[in-house]
Amino acid sequence: AQRVTQPEKLLSVFKGAPVELKCNYSYSGSPELFWYVQYSRQRLQLLLRHISRESIKGFTADLNKGETSFHLKKPFAQEEDSAMYYCALTLRTQGAQKLVFGQGTRLTINP
């Protein structure tokens, strides 16, 4: 079954420290993965997608097919990074594209 696991519900780091949000997936096909972010009382918005291989707001994520992981990393955390982060996997079935979300990780950056 297709599944996305974010093992940490809560993650707290100090400003300026490195941060890594873990994401593991289970999928038999070729995965397409995303990270979405939700700032306090705002809508979810795309942070990055693995096929773009971009760095957004200093965040990067590399797809590791051997470890079935797509961890999100930033070398120096900033207070404005405090938010809820969701890892998501694309499923394409019956002519539709659906996202399977992980449970989310709430990141808090302490001053």
Place this chain on the structure above:
Amino acid sequence: NAGVTQTPKFRVLKTGQSMTLLCAQDMNHEYMYWYRQDPGMGLRLIHYSVGEGTTAKGEVPDGYNVSRLKKQNFLLGLESAAPSQTSVYFCASSSDSGRNRYTQYFGPGTRLTVL
């Protein structure tokens, strides 16, 4: 260009009441989705649509119905609300073409409380 909008933003219902949540998008997207967001459970797909006049069940469809009579609108209905449907509901849309193919764009959410 408003993107994805949802109405209402908040609603309180009594058990057994019905209501409809409206989602509208102005990006000419083919796909539209309804999710519910609950603490510790992430977002779960309720229903989705691949085009005008078509709908399909997602992961948690029980107790909900949907309709997509126009390409830009996707309605989510609760016929007889239950306390278990207390949640934040998000609508999203995506396109199957272009640079941002399959990227889902989300609405601001509707916070529903069922007493």
